[in-house]
Amino acid sequence: MAVFDFVSEYRGLQPTAEREQITARSASFEKAMADANGSIDRVIDLAYFAYRLPIPVESDASQWFGSILRTDDPTFSIDLDIEETARIATLVLRRRLYDNFITTPIIVHSAAFAGKRQTVDKHGLSYASRQTLADLVKRRGSSVTRPQISSGKAGAISELIKKLGDGSGETENVQVFEAILEDYNSQIKQVVTSANKAVETAWTENRRLAEEIDLLWWHLGGHSYLLDRPIAEIPALLRPAVVGMDIGEMISAAPGPHGTYGIIRKALGETADETFKLGDVVKELSRDFSDLISNQVSRYAIAPVHGVFGDVLLGDTPVVGAQFKRRAGLALDTKLTGYELAVQAYHERMLKKLGHV
Structure with a gap:
């Protein structure tokens, strides 16, 4: 390499x-x-x-x-x-x-x-x-190995036992018992370590499969995970952001399951390649969508979609373009396709859920 x-x-x-x-x-x-x-x-x-x-x-x-x-x-x-x-x-x-x-x-x-x-x-x-x-x-998940629990490796105490049997006086009973106890504890620790690794492997794979199943049912059901309403009823301009946030909220570990980006595109349909301004999306927000944001992000410029959504849904003052640009380094009239907005919201939400923004 x-x-x-x-x-x-x-x-x-x-x-x-x-x-x-x-x-x-x-x-x-x-x-x-x-x-x-x-x-x-x-x-x-x-x-x-x-x-x-x-x-x-x-x-x-x-x-x-x-x-x-x-x-x-x-x-x-x-x-x-x-x-x-x-x-x-x-x-x-x-x-x-x-x-x-x-x-x-x-x-x-x-x-x-x-x-x-x-x-x-x-x-x-x-x-x-x-x-x-x-x-x-x-x-992720393409090379899963079967988890195995291995037995501990026994220590070399046979020499002590042999000396004890010879009756030479070089070795006492207590020394042998202490060596056996130490060896026993060592083997137990080795087995526990091996078992924990096997459990971690199985748990990680189970989490991946659960994410993929949740993603599949979300796509088939066409129902917003965060808003608890049919995605088709969400205003067209808001739909990409909701799709991205929904999927990001269902992910529990980076980098996310294989196929996510294809499902995002399928969920958006023909609107995936339509272009619009971020500011126009923000104008569609109302208290009806407050379940999208529970608290403001800590890294506004890294997660500007969540940042500006938080400004609207958690604050009492309208979003000002100059203020947004000062915090995000972007203009509110920045143009994106529906797919670009959904993927941006997805990545931001994943980082937010993992506690990084």
Whole structure:
């Protein structure tokens, strides 16, 4: 398997960079990777930087990433060197996609907002995310092994028993009993560990099958999971968002079941490719749809559909275009197809349910 080459990838984005700069950026890349591997919140922070999204005032993302980038380059400014910040963030996310972290492509897709936002590699991160997500979804459940519980491995206590039998006095009864007890406890721990792994495998597969069955019945029934009403009765402009949120709410683990995107398209029918403005969708919202949103998202720019729906359904003031753009980095008159909106809402809802936004 090929190895991710930071220097090569970085030179592709910054071909005129000097060796000292590459060395500094490589060190920053490794530190950011380590932090991201330890916290999904840092992965989301990196998505903000990669897509140059507005950072919330309460976030410590700039302090965190800025300190990393300044470690080997004291003159670096995260507020001024925006493009360079985006390059390193993009490469960290690309590396995580390369390593098949299952939640990263969902985060990237949500941040890209149906391709309306662009990274420094001209949508390269989004393309890589699409391929990784497709591979992960196809792989899920395709190579299930039969779980087995293995017995514990016995310890070597026969020598102690032999010495005891010789009557040489080198070994006492208590020593043998202690060795047997220790060996017994060790084998019990091995069996429990093996059993837990088998249960985890069976539980994970059962969860996947349950998701697929729920998805199938949802599609056949044509009934909204969140709104408890026929999907056909939902206003046409709102239907894509409801479809995406419904399916996302039924998913309990990333990356979601195979076939989800095909079912989304089938559920929308001919309206899947119709184009409309996000602002027109928002205008269709009323208290009748309050069951779609129970609380506001914590990462507005990553989940802007849920964010603006929350503004309308949870707030008492109308949504102002300038306010939405300030928080999401998008215009309310951004155009999407029905399918694009449904998939965006699906990814956002999955992240929301998993507690990431």
